[in-house]
Amino acid sequence: MTASIDASVPDDLARTVEAHGIAVAAADNATVLADFLPDRIGQLIGSVDVPEQLERAEVQSISDVGDGFFDAIIRYTKPDQTWFELRSRWVRFEDGTWRVFSVRNIPDTPPWMRPTGPSPDGLDAPHWEGLRAGELRLQRCASCATWIWSPRPICPSCHSFETRWQAVEPVGTIYSWTRTWQPFAPEASGHLPYVVVLVELPAAAGRRVLGVLAHADGITPRIGDHVRGVIDQPPSDEHWPLFRWHLEDAHT
Numbered sequence: 001m002t003a004s005i006d007a008s009v010p011d012d013l014a015r016t017v018e019a020h021g022i023a024v025a026a027a028d029n030a031t032v033l034a035d036f037l038p039d040r041i042g043q044l045i046g047s048v049d050v051p052e053q054l055e056r057a058e059v060q061s062i063s064d065v066g067d068g069f070f071d072a073i074i075r076y077t078k079p080d081q082t083w084f085e086l087r088s089r090w091v092r093f094e095d096g097t098w099r100v101f102s103v104r105n106i107p108d109t110p111p112w113m114r115p116t117g118p119s120p121d122g123l124d125a126p127h128w129e130g131l132r133a134g135e136l137r138l139q140r141c142a143s144c145a146t147w148i149w150s151p152r153p154i155c156p157s158c159h160s161f162e163t164r165w166q167a168v169e170p171v172g173t174i175y176s177w178t179r180t181w182q183p184f185a186p187e188a189s190g191h192l193p194y195v196v197v198l199v200e201l202p203a204a205a206g207r208r209v210l211g212v213l214a215h216a217d218g219i220t221p222r223i224g225d226h227v228r229g230v231i232d233q234p235p236s237d238e239h240w241p242l243f244r245w246h247l248e249d250a251h252t
């Protein structure tokens, strides 16, 4: 097939992307690493899952995504003729060469993390069972009605031991956020970078909860942006549901 390449894509970028795909397929690591932005090599290596044996690479498309960035999609075929695709984002480096700024496996599937789930003391188990039931449940003091997060054995306000769990509508606003480039767990490979948001929940008297913002590639969140929580149920019983925030408003 013929690759779909935007008219604004420079010829030297198209040549670099093609050579990069061939180097990845050949496991020519020295060439592959030389294509990475120097200060991102460690992060980029941790960003994707690539099998050891590859047969060939084919550039599917190169798109101008603005601000000097170009996205390339390269399809890699394994010896058994199955294939997968990687999306790499390219930018011109100070020495004039094109370098990889970010890379990830596509499609952008949810990262199912083994470390998630109830803590050993079981204190937050009702929260996780709530996600399985399709609800965001937060702890609340039965005595003074204070919302409590993260979970704790006594109410931080009145010191009552009587706490309950209550479902909260999963809508709120972004109080703060950060973009993470480090794969803190092996399952994060192929999902970097990701954006963590601190969300203020009006339905829980402004209590704030941490979470991941879905589909945040190329998005710069703003403080006060409206978000809605969506629960993805896991593909098997070995994982717990994944709760992620989605921006409610159109965004660039």
Ligand SMILES: [Zn+2]
Pocket: 141, 142, 143, 144, 145, 146, 155, 156, 157, 158, 159, 160
């Ligand atoms: Zn209380």
